[in-house]
Amino acid sequence: SQTIHQWPATLVQPVGSPLSLECTVEGTSNPNLYWYRQAAGRGLQLLFYSVGIGQISSEVPQNLSASRPQDRQFILSSKKLLLSDSGFYLCAWSDLTSGRAGYEQYFGPGTRLTVT
């Protein structure tokens, strides 16, 4: 079965510091991968998605970047964090070649980032 991991689970970082959040998926090949941010009590904002290694699409201009160095690894980064980068960061995967609709998207446990 497929599993998705995110780490760290929680992170407190000062303004201006760098950021690296990691997401890995097991049990599937060539998944689509997604990074979302969820502000407190708010909905899900898609930040980046990737349909393959090295292929990254950005949904909103911002202080963040994403990379996919391996098939099942997705990294969210920032060179200098802003207060507004605080939030709950979620990674998700889907496999458009799998059974059923193939559109099902499955989320990881998330990383709670607080920028101070």
Added chain:
Amino acid sequence: QQQVKQSPQSLIVQKGGIPIINCAYENTAFDYFPWYQQFPGKGPALLIAIRPDVSEKKEGRFTISFNKSAKQFSLHIMDSQPGDSATYFCAAKGGGGNTGKLIFGQGTTLQVKP
């Protein structure tokens, strides 16, 4: 055109009641409509999903009703339990392409009182 509008923002029901959460969309190219359940501090979990060629889908106590002409769909939770207290998100996927991107509603916080 790319929005999914969800209502109500919050909902309180008694145990055994049937909460109903509604979503509306404009883009007729959307071809997949999932619902997610999220508990505090956890990632959203896929609950149930429907394609536009079906008017209703049931999985356990959860039912999606889909009205293609009105461009609306809703989630009904039968015999609701306190354990159903969570935030629920509807979403929609645009047709075609290989991105699988979902557009989410703003969420509904449900409280089921014992």
